[in-house]
Amino acid sequence: xxxxxxxxxxxxxxxxxxxxxxxxxxxxxxxxxxxxxxxxxxxxxxxxxxxxxxxxxxxxxxxxxxxxxxxxxxxxxxxxxxxxxxxxxxxxxxxxxxxxxxxxxxxxxxxxxxx
Amino acid sequence: xxxxxxxxxxxxxxxxxxxxxxxxxxxxxxxxxxxxxxxxxxxxxxxxxxxxxxxxxxxxxxxxxxxxxxxxxxxxxxxxxxxxxxxxxxxxxxxxxxxxxxxxxxxxxx
Numbered sequence: 001x002x003x004x005x006x007x008x009x010x011x012x013x014x015x016x017x018x019x020x021x022x023x024x025x026x027x028x029x030x031x032x033x034x035x036x037x038x039x040x041x042x043x044x045x046x047x048x049x050x051x052x053x054x055x056x057x058x059x060x061x062x063x064x065x066x067x068x069x070x071x072x073x074x075x076x077x078x079x080x081x082x083x084x085x086x087x088x089x090x091x092x093x094x095x096x097x098x099x100x101x102x103x104x105x106x107x108x109x110x111x112x113x114x115x
Numbered sequence: 116x117x118x119x120x121x122x123x124x125x126x127x128x129x130x131x132x133x134x135x136x137x138x139x140x141x142x143x144x145x146x147x148x149x150x151x152x153x154x155x156x157x158x159x160x161x162x163x164x165x166x167x168x169x170x171x172x173x174x175x176x177x178x179x180x181x182x183x184x185x186x187x188x189x190x191x192x193x194x195x196x197x198x199x200x201x202x203x204x205x206x207x208x209x210x211x212x213x214x215x216x217x218x219x220x221x222x223x224x225x
Contacts, residue, residue: 033212035215042216043158043203043215045213045214059214090158102163103148103160106150106159
């Protein structure tokens with residue numbers, strides 16, 4: 001089974017801190033994604049990556065950056081955390097598009113609170 | 116911009132009853148996914164629908180896709196308590212990223 005592991009289940013940070021959220025997948029998936037989930041707003045795509053060192057902006061990239069130095073690892077970075085970034089962050093991965101379209105495999109999520 | 120709308124957003128049903136959740140989307144796509152999320156847990160894939168007229172069934176859940184109407188349905192047959200969860204539909208764009216609906220929170224009562 002595909003496993004997508006997010007490093008922290010709960011995280012509490014202070015305003016202005018630099019925050020790193022880590023995600024690792026073990027099935028050699030090319031595609032990786034970061035979503036945030038907020039009540040009443042569903043899931044919104046922050047950034048995604050189709051390959052190592054590649055990144056694409058999603059629908060709400062402001063205030064975030066990402067890093068993909070290795071195929072299995074996709075990091076989300078909050079350069080200067082703000083209270084409106086308090087949210088559940090979900091990492092996901094999938095196989096590359098040239099194969100039959102694949103569903104997303106999700107990690108268990110990181111609940112980030114910015115105080 | 117792709118918009119995905121689910122309805123209803125909240126659904127309370129009695130055990131044993133049938134109901135349908137609807138997912139409308141605004142632009143052409145032939146890939147639609149249904150996911151389930153239990154409280155405090157992450158999302159789990161239920162169905163992948165790839166073409167017009169596709170129908171998938173697992174247990175008491177059946178999903179279908181009408182690409183011409185830009186509509187997918189998730190039908191629940193003879194609901195049981197274990198089906199209580201939030202259900203999301205998601206539509207892929209050509210860029211390969213998924214846009215999610217807001218989710219339907221289903222509560223099945225005895």
